[in-house]
Amino acid sequence: MMLRAVxxxxxxxxxxxxxxxxxxxxxxLAPVVIIxxxxxxxxxLYGAHPRPHAWLIPIVDRDHGPVAQTMMQALAAxxxxxxxxxxxxxxxxxxxxxxxxxxxxxxxxxxxxxMLKAGQTAHLIIYVDPTKRIEADAIELRLTTLxxxxxxxxxxxxxxxxxxQGAAAQAQIDRMGQQMxxxxxxxxxxxxxxxxxxxxxxxxxxxxxxxxxADLQASTExxxxxSMVAMRTAIASQLEPRERAIVAATDYLHxxxxxxxxxxxxxxDLREAAGSHAKDIPPAPQWPAPPADLALLSExxxxxxxxxxxxxxxxxxxxxxxxxxxxxxxxxxxxxxxxKLLEGPAVPGxxxxxxxxxxxxxxRVNAFDQYxxxxxxxxxLIGMLMGISLRLIEDRDWGTLQxxxxxxxxxxxxxxxxxxxxxLVGLAQLTILFAIGWxxxxxxxxxxxxxxxxxAIAISFAAAAFGLVIACLARxxxxxxxxxxxxxxxxxxxxxxxxxxSFEPSWLRAFGLWMPTTWTMQAFNDLMIRNLAPSDIxxxxxxxxxxxxxxxxxxxxxxSRLYS
Amino acid sequence: xDSLVVEAIGLRKSYGxxxxxxxxxLRIRAGEIVGLxxxxxxxxxxxxxxxxxxxxxxxxxxxxxxxxxxxSAASIRRKLGFVPQSIALFxxxxxxxxxxxxxRVHGIAxxxxxxxxxxxxxxxxxxxxxxxxxxxxxxxxxxxxxxAGAMVHSPELLLLxxxxxxVDPQSRERIFAxxxxxxxxxxxxxxxxxxxxxxxxxxxxxxxxxHGRLIADGTVGELIALGGTQARMEIAFQTEPPTGWLKxxxxxxxxxxxxxxxxxxxxxASLNQAGEVLERVHTSGAxxxxxxVYRPNLxxxxxxxxxxxxxxPEPQ
Numbered sequence: 001m002m003l004r005a006v007x008x009x010x011x012x013x014x015x016x017x018x019x020x021x022x023x024x025x026x027x028x029l030a031p032v033v034i035i036x037x038x039x040x041x042x043x044x045l046y047g048a049h050p051r052p053h054a055w056l057i058p059i060v061d062r063d064h065g066p067v068a069q070t071m072m073q074a075l076a077a078x079x080x081x082x083x084x085x086x087x088x089x090x091x092x093x094x095x096x097x098x099x100x101x102x103x104x105x106x107x108x109x110x111x112x113x114x115m116l117k118a119g120q121t122a123h124l125i126i127y128v129d130p131t132k133r134i135e136a137d138a139i140e141l142r143l144t145t146l147x148x149x150x151x152x153x154x155x156x157x158x159x160x161x162x163x164x165q166g167a168a169a170q171a172q173i174d175r176m177g178q179q180m181x182x183x184x185x186x187x188x189x190x191x192x193x194x195x196x197x198x199x200x201x202x203x204x205x206x207x208x209x210x211x212x213x214a215d216l217q218a219s220t221e222x223x224x225x226x227s228m229v230a231m232r233t234a235i236a237s238q239l240e241p242r243e244r245a246i247v248a249a250t251d252y253l254h255x256x257x258x259x260x261x262x263x264x265x266x267x268x269d270l271r272e273a274a275g276s277h278a279k280d281i282p283p284a285p286q287w288p289a290p291p292a293d294l295a296l297l298s299e300x301x302x303x304x305x306x307x308x309x310x311x312x313x314x315x316x317x318x319x320x321x322x323x324x325x326x327x328x329x330x331x332x333x334x335x336x337x338x339x340k341l342l343e344g345p346a347v348p349g350x351x352x353x354x355x356x357x358x359x360x361x362x363x364r365v366n367a368f369d370q371y372x373x374x375x376x377x378x379x380x381l382i383g384m385l386m387g388i389s390l391r392l393i394e395d396r397d398w399g400t401l402q403x404x405x406x407x408x409x410x411x412x413x414x415x416x417x418x419x420x421x422x423x424l425v426g427l428a429q430l431t432i433l434f435a436i437g438w439x440x441x442x443x444x445x446x447x448x449x450x451x452x453x454x455x456a457i458a459i460s461f462a463a464a465a466f467g468l469v470i471a472c473l474a475r476x477x478x479x480x481x482x483x484x485x486x487x488x489x490x491x492x493x494x495x496x497x498x499x500x501x502s503f504e505p506s507w508l509r510a511f512g513l514w515m516p517t518t519w520t521m522q523a524f525n526d527l528m529i530r531n532l533a534p535s536d537i538x539x540x541x542x543x544x545x546x547x548x549x550x551x552x553x554x555x556x557x558x559x560s561r562l563y564s
Numbered sequence: 565x566d567s568l569v570v571e572a573i574g575l576r577k578s579y580g581x582x583x584x585x586x587x588x589x590l591r592i593r594a595g596e597i598v599g600l601x602x603x604x605x606x607x608x609x610x611x612x613x614x615x616x617x618x619x620x621x622x623x624x625x626x627x628x629x630x631x632x633x634x635x636s637a638a639s640i641r642r643k644l645g646f647v648p649q650s651i652a653l654f655x656x657x658x659x660x661x662x663x664x665x666x667x668r669v670h671g672i673a674x675x676x677x678x679x680x681x682x683x684x685x686x687x688x689x690x691x692x693x694x695x696x697x698x699x700x701x702x703x704x705x706x707x708x709x710x711x712a713g714a715m716v717h718s719p720e721l722l723l724l725x726x727x728x729x730x731v732d733p734q735s736r737e738r739i740f741a742x743x744x745x746x747x748x749x750x751x752x753x754x755x756x757x758x759x760x761x762x763x764x765x766x767x768x769x770x771x772x773x774x775h776g777r778l779i780a781d782g783t784v785g786e787l788i789a790l791g792g793t794q795a796r797m798e799i800a801f802q803t804e805p806p807t808g809w810l811k812x813x814x815x816x817x818x819x820x821x822x823x824x825x826x827x828x829x830x831x832x833a834s835l836n837q838a839g840e841v842l843e844r845v846h847t848s849g850a851x852x853x854x855x856x857v858y859r860p861n862l863x864x865x866x867x868x869x870x871x872x873x874x875x876x877p878e879p880q
Binding site: 397398399401402403404406407408409444564 | 650666671713
């Protein structure tokens, strides 16, 4: 019984599946469609379909030197790169922004060749379109290799030349070494002769000096002795009268002393004898005047001495030193070789590159700048499938559409009302997603965040109209999600919502021009990643709205036939 | 009450090669409840969609509330209420919100729309569930609300397409009462159904429709009479009466039966003859095990007129 049940249910499941067209569609056709789209889109990335000249590189040459020539030749040898020579950077920028094959432009600055030749590090400037970041990285990788190759080749050539010059210089140096050895021997001989001459001169000079000093000492001593005798005679004659006066004064003073003592005794006796009349005693008599010679001693005394005889010492002439003859320097030094330092190549510098954004923003891309708008649009489309396609079919199936029509609401009015409501919901959905992206992931809002509303409005409108078209294509509730999801995912994939548009082959990009997602992603990329001005996205936004109008017309005509 | 609300003459409608309405002519007056009775696929819904101006007939003349729908569909729609066969409601909204929306679409201002919605909820007995989501209401409640949605603007013509499908008896009675109330207020009502009993109970007049053609138009009694069907009596005997036991009873005849059924089936001129038959059995000495008397109905009339039953036979 159990086995029978298993068999019957097993058999019945296949019968049910064979009748379930939607199920079969989801099982096979839907994944095949998505696989095809993804495979073609990412084929270039994985290198499955390498094509010659896949990448176009505009090169602005301001150097006009060998570096540019070498670079052009090297790039021309790359099978997956082609180059052109725009007149200036602005033209190169236009090429990169317009051509999906162009991810970067190269500027070779003035003087790069000279800098490289002079051994300095020279840099090419790579202008990157940030929306083609991955392609740019791949090209930059090749350019790095190329720069290393150019630097290595220049270095190798320089090394060969330097090696040759080094050998010549070494020969010269060897010759100089031999000559220097000979010179060293000659100089040593000369040194020895100088030392001998010096010793002889020193001895001679010493003997002469000794003789002259002895003569000078004898003459000086005689002169001093003569002068001393004359001085003594003059002093003795001048001091004789004064010695005599001093003797007489000394005698007087002695006699005066005695007399004074006698007088004192007398005076004392007198006063004693006078008694009460002592006061009547007359004053004592005057002392004798000193001798006149004594006055002579008090006169100022000037000792006049005869002028000393000046020693007239004459310096003896310096002895002449006889030096040995010096050898001629020309004879001494041999003819030195002239070392010719060749005008050798300086070791070339390293050629590198520096990166800038082509559009003035950041050359490095925040991945969320791609994925917030990309997946926002994908889920906007899915939201429209649920909000418009499914709801319209439900309204029809439930009878509410019929009822509303009976009570006076025109079908077109109801459809437009639905589109308008879902358009606003979609716009709010995108706005919230961008706000979350900005808050959590620091996505770029471009120069003017308000400008983001333009593509958001355009895609919300186009997506709402897309929902109406799917409601017409699907016709049944169960078919909406399979059919709608395939369309939504295909439009998202081809439109660049999941990966950069530049990944896709040309024919797929051309196909994508009929999808509003393509134009909208281009506008979001221009604003957020390329940091372009709002005026640069007017065409893309107009194209999105135009496709939205086309969808809306198709949807309204289809719905008025299917749902009336 | 005599004013003509719907006048259709010779309506034809085809879907491709399939003819779904063939020369249908009908007239409906104000205050009249007209049943549109027929089996599935008879053309009832197509007729209602044409009357609701949602479909255009391929041929025929039609005037609804005095106007030609080809020229004045919008003005006609403002005067008619349509209850589709499906539950035409927004399931995530409440009954009050659904009715308010319908009233607003009809052009009723916000405050009066709320008042009308509240009143309609009272009429259909859903005041207590006014704020619950429609999705959680029972089938009968949804059907009542479905009806109320068509009446928020007091229509002159009310079109009901099988409005009682799958409802409980209580809801059915409430729907009938509401329809009668609308008719009493002057609305012309066209009630599409394949339930004969509903037509007999509710409708002033019944239109029998089959394969796109209008078979008969009249009161229930008129249609039964038109079908020529008679009352029947079935008797199961414990002991069979003697041969000729019906002799002398006028207007009573024995109908042929399949062998082995064990019952005698009699056609009666009127229901009053059942007593006479039982009296004759008693006097003949036979014993009755059980008996049944059948009044003729629309189903009999339909079978008589079309040769097939109104509904497919119930599965055994």
